[in-house]
Every structure is written in structure tokens, then in C-alpha cells.
Amino acid sequence: DAGVTQSPTHLIKTRGQQVTLRCSPKSGHDTVSWYQQALGQGPQFIFQYYEEEERQRGNFPDRFSGHQFPNYSSELNVNALLLGDSALYLCASSLGTGGEQFFGPGTRLTVL
Amino acid sequence: GENVGLHLPTLSVQEGDNSIINCAYSNSASDYFIWYKQESGKGPQFIIDIRSNMDKRQGQRVTVLLNKTVKHLSLQIAATQPGDSAVYFCAEIDVLSTGANNLFFGTGTRLTVIP
Incomplete structure (x- = not known):
């Protein structure tokens, strides 16, 4: 039974570029949440997808957008990258919007 | 619920001793x-949870205490082992108000943990 997987593991971009991160949920899960974890900080909630729609959103600008596919996998897109977007991006999946969340290993994004 | 904080950023303990990690929260809801x-290079791993209608919950070598009066949460790890070395986070959810499990x-x- 595969857990939550994320790709790529690491990514380096320059300011102004766009990036897409990918997440496959744990088998049987239908809900995906994304978190941003800056160095030395706790994860911060970005948004949650369920039934291919954004259901909840944290305090992040519109540059951050996402998508969920019919197979429950999800993408996080960030446009016009800023240096401050450098962080570990975590994906968590759950069964339903109220279920226990299981985290993936994250994607380390570095913006130069 | 956005102001969950911790009293101590670092904690060093001898192997075999008990560890206590504290956390303060601000959302009474x-x-x-x-x-x-x-652990380094990994995503957060669930240890133990507690609902607001409880004040104590025990797991294997871990105990969580909740004091709603002072909005304080603690994690106790018994007989701390080198494998317990990691960063520990507390997280809160307001399911009743939001209908969601946002952490x-x-x-x-x-x-x-010092060997």
C-alpha cells in the first residue's frame, strides 16, 4: 500500500518563473491538502482539494493555484515565483475533508 | 487557530530520560x-491526537495532556530513545466551525537525545 508520493523531490527555479508540483494520495484517499513549510517553521496550510474542487484556502495569494484530477492526484502551481517562495511543499491526503491526514515527503523548492 | 506556538524551540535529553514538549494554542474553538x-527530509508523521473533550490520552511511550483552561498542550515521551530525535509540532483543528481538517x-x- 503506497503512501503519499510527491514529485519532484527537489527543484530549483529563478524569480518570476512558474512551477508545478505533483502529489499522489495514499491509496483509498480522496482529499488532498497542500502546505508550505519555510525553513525552521511549521507547515502553513495553502489549500485543500476534494471532488476536484478547492474546498478550503489559507492565507496565500492567487499566485498559488491547484488542481485535482479524477484519480484524486493533485498539482500545486505557483506563478511569478519570489525568493520567499523557497520552502518545503508538503502534500497530505485524507479520506474526506475531515479525515486524518497523511503527509508525503515533500518537494524542496529553491528560488534563486 | 493560526497562533499555535511552543514554549521551547530546542530540548536536549539523556537517553532513557522522559521528555516533555509543550505547546500553547490560542483558538478556544x-x-x-x-x-x-x-525527521530530517521527511514529512510530518502522526504521533498521537486528543479531542477537546479529553484531558489526557496515552499511546505507546507517549502521553498527551490538554489543559483547556490555560490553552496548553504537552507531549510526554517516556524512556526517550535516539530514534526520538526529531522536530515535534503540535497542530490544532477547528472541525466544528470549519467543517474541515485544516491543520x-x-x-x-x-x-x-544524547546517548
Whole structure:
């Protein structure tokens, strides 16, 4: 039974570029949440997808957008990258919007 | 629920001793609390949870205490082992108000176990 997987593991971009991160949920899960974890900080909630729609959103600008596919996998897109977007991006999946969340290993994004 | 914080950023303990990690939260409406362990290069891993209608919950070598009067949460690890070295986060959820399981994390405490 595969857990939550994320790709790529690491990514380096320059300011102004766009990036897409990918997440496959744990088998049987239908809900995906994304978190941003800056160095030395706790994860911060970005948004949650369920039934291919954004259901909840944290305090992040519109540059951050996402998508969920019919197979429950999800993408996080960030446009016009800023240096401050450098962080570990975590994906968590759950069964339903109220279920226990299981985290993936994250994607380390570095913006130069 | 966005102001979950921790009293101590670092904690060093001798192997075999008990560890206590503390956390303060500010949202009195939070109804569910979770402790996570995060090892280097990995995502947060669930340790133990507690609902707001409880004041204590025990797991294997871990105990979580909740004091709603002072909005304080603690994680006790018995007989701490080198494998317990990691960053520990408390997180809160306000399921009843939001209808969702969005986690609000604190900054974290780095636990170092000295052999």
C-alpha cells in the first residue's frame, strides 16, 4: 500500500518563473491538502482539494493555484515565483475533508 | 487557530530520560489536537491526537495532556530513545466551525537525545 508520493523531490527555479508540483494520495484517499513549510517553521496550510474542487484556502495569494484530477492526484502551481517562495511543499491526503491526514515527503523548492 | 506556538524551540535529553514538549494554542474553538514528529527530509508523521473533550490520552511511550483552561498542550515521551530525535509540532483543528481538517501548526521543538 503506497503512501503519499510527491514529485519532484527537489527543484530549483529563478524569480518570476512558474512551477508545478505533483502529489499522489495514499491509496483509498480522496482529499488532498497542500502546505508550505519555510525553513525552521511549521507547515502553513495553502489549500485543500476534494471532488476536484478547492474546498478550503489559507492565507496565500492567487499566485498559488491547484488542481485535482479524477484519480484524486493533485498539482500545486505557483506563478511569478519570489525568493520567499523557497520552502518545503508538503502534500497530505485524507479520506474526506475531515479525515486524518497523511503527509508525503515533500518537494524542496529553491528560488534563486 | 493560526497562533499555535511552543514554549521551547530546542530540548536536549539523556537517553532513557522522559521528555516533555509543550505547546500553547490560542483558538478556544479548536476541538482536535495532534502531535507530529518530523525527521530530517521527511514529512510530518502522526504521533498521537486528543479531542477537546479529553484531558489526557496515552499511546505507546507517549502521553498527551490538554489543559483547556490555560490553552496548553504537552507531549510526554517516556524512556526517550535516539530514534526520538526529531522536530515535534503540535497542530490544532477547528472541525466544528470549519467543517474541515485544516491543520494549524506551531513552529516546532527540536528534540535531541544524547546517548
